[in-house]
Amino acid sequence: MAILTQAEAKRIIDKALSYAKADETSVSLTGGRTGNIRYARNSVSTSGEADNLALAVTAVFGKRSGTATINELDDASLEKTVRRAEEIAKLAPENPEYMPMLGPQTYLQTNTYAESTAKIDPEFRAKAAFDSIGPCKTKNLTAAGYMEDTTGFTSIGNSKGLFGYNRSTGVDFSITVRTADGLGSGYANPDVNDVTKLSTKAATEVAMSKAVASVNARALEPGKYTVILEPTASVELLQNMMFSMDARNADEGRSFLSKKGGGTRLGEKLFDERVNIITDPMNAELPLSPFGGGGGGGGGAGRFGGGSDGRPQEKVTWVEKGVVKNMPATRFWAEKKGIKAIPPPTGIIMMGGTESLADLIKSTTKGILVTRLWYIRAVDPQTLLYTGLTRDGTFYIENGQIKYPVKNFRFNESPVIMLNNLEALGKPVRAGGHLIPPMKIRDFTFTSLSDAV
């Protein structure tokens, strides 16, 4: 397997840099293995495994940059790749927004690697699928699922002395269970770094119970309802909002954070005061890479430019007590505006309370429990209005109890409005690479009914 140690990676990067003749040169070395297993109709349909090892060199002359890649690491190949990057750079148009590369950085030591995940083999994947399909077959339910595991390393270095190395592992599992008559459907989608924390059987059992409970859904009139959004339901809306906070877009007047009359809404209270959102690469439940993937200059070309320029990932408070506290910016824009160049958020942590999902249901007089929102698309970037649909288990709650399943709805709602209509927050759990609490929201807007199961 193509997992190089820090020393091996450093030796190769230093060797490549030793051939460099450009004004600035950066090298990125990544490698690892991705494995997957897919099943549907209670039968495995595909499975596979792929190793990769790739080295990319970005050479810069003035404000012209070029990137060349290779997957052979002998000295001659390294030198050839450096020369090719230099040739491409000389021919490239100038990028007026190019920022010089960063010098040496201090990176946090984060815990993103688990040996258990690195050891996954085809037998393990087959068993994971079997543990999911087996219980469904027994109960005459139909499973369709997918598990993907990744084990890899990223190392970056540049001619100004920057060097970083990180190993990481991850497993993403999704399972859809449908009843034989097609009238019920359930879903679960856990993701972990350490596969010992994943039980495909337990996740499948959640999806199974949702599928069985969602049969014979009744139609409710569309309109404004109090909803309890499970983290799997709210995560994409929150992620979309957090990815729309870029400082430049706001300064340019084309963001939900643009201010009437010019400027941004930094420092304004935009949400309920219980809304607190941070990112923290050291979080034990959601460890993150301590740097972006690059090491090259900002605004450079290719996959190693832009936000992935080797800036350290640190703890950032984005929203505190409902107030916008920070916005991400490219290094170019940060320098132009005299603000801190904070890299874009990854691994969002929305703080919550201590209540469980069951507690939130218990305290609800009338409401709708939403398992999942799907096919979410932007309708209006000005207000962050999104549309999409509920699916895989939507239930009516009355006097603290789930009464019956309801037909799926289409919603049109903005996460900004949603986070103002907050009723309660539960204990955050990991969902879609983020830590999100279940949340109770009043006046959530459902605009039509869907017959889909």
Place this chain on the structure above:
Amino acid sequence: MNRRDFNQLLSMGTAGILMPSLPAFSRSVTPEQLLEPGLDVAIKKRLADAALNTAKSKGATYADVRIGRYLNQFVLTRENKVQGIVNSESFGVGVRVIVDGCWGFASVGDARDESVVAKATETAIKIAKANARLLTEPVQLAPQKGFGEVSWKAPIKRNAFEVPIKEKVELLLSCNAAAMQNGANFVNNVLFQVNEQKYFASTDGTYSDQDIHRIGPSFTVTAVDPQNGRFATRNSLSAPMGMGYDYLQTNPADKLTGVTTRYNKGYDMLEDITAAAKQAKEKLSAKSVEAGKYDLVLDPSHTWLTIHESVGHPLELDRVLGYEANYAGTSFATLDKWQTKNFNYGSPVVNFFADKTQQGSLGLVGWDDEGVKTKRWDLVKDGILVNYQAIRDQVHIIGENESQGCCYADNWSSVQFQRMANVSLAPGKTPLSVDQMIKDVKKGIYIIGDGSFSIDQQRYNFQFGGQLFYEIKDGQIAGMLKDVAYQANTREFWNSCVAVCDEKDYRLGGAFNDGKGQPPQSSAVSHGSSTARFNGVNVINTARKI
């Protein structure tokens, strides 16, 4: 990158987010390398035979091999700046086998040696044997005659890779300048070009060598009103096409004038971006729509996406059967409905056909990725559901013994599976122009260009936006509207279709990056239509205050 990411890429403004990653398993090359000829066909045949002979000798009942070279070029600009140019090449071999009734697949990059290809074939056989232990439904592969050694080339007039980067940059920057001069505050303008060089061989005796080209110019113009804290965008009315650089014509002959100019097989970027800048500004002060029922007149630059989501996807047989239940979803158009032979998918004026031989379309190719000659077939005839899209291991389920030829893999490293053909709405049979159609509408909205799109996992309930909305009052265009989206149920919507303009108005729209499968693969597909009218559709107002 899936379709949504690609759209996001085009609409994002920041330099940091804009740059695309290199496609998986590809390397960065110089523009000149994109014009290098690749492996000689005789060498490709030798590599292919190494796979096929290994497969047969190790007990495979069927095998196919794809030797693929995939070339991409992105040119990205904003306002007066080139943000980046990405040239990439990906080369490798994918081998698929059937052993013990089960599929196995393996691939290898940069394979130029017969022993390497034979080894990948052995891996595919091992995987097939391992998976066969868990098999419940053995593969039933429709027979396919071999075509011998054949070749196919996309009928392009000018290979986009032969056009100097300088010329492309000049075109984009001059268009951006025109937008800025006409009132735009920001412009993002991207040109994407693809060349797939695909060699396919199978144990059926086909050796096909194909050269496929696609081009996708696409911009977003933004106008800002800082006083009121508002902004509006207008995206290009271009379509990604299965064409060469010849698509980017100045003053093309086959454009349609009217409330705004729309384009067929030639696209005048300068003209469109100039109009876009003015229209983005106009949008800022346009009238906000009053929610309610309207008759919709939909331009082909809009309708393609509604067809894609509400007809193309639900009629994919693998979705109908549940193979995509955990990702793309299933379908309301179940086999029992098709079997009744009277399921009204749409009104009698609605005819949908699938066609991978359509000139200029993104799906145009000679043979599909399992050696089936491409063709045209009906999906919905006079409003009735008559067929699906199916490939060799599926057609037995719908009682056919010949594949429809819509199998595709997005790379040599991906396993081929059923993908959407170009699915199109047939033009109306009686002469009808757009002006004549609008003249009959009392209270309606004319929608041009595609916008926001969302549909449920079984393809019943959808919501679509657009780029330009014009109010129709008593047969006349009464001005621009904003905050428009329509919601409908697929079957009700297509049954509300009362008229389709004739073939003179027929145009293609399409998507470069339609996503499906796990791990996800992208596919390029076109959808043609003439302007069509739908009565009494529910329109919502999307304006909100935050």
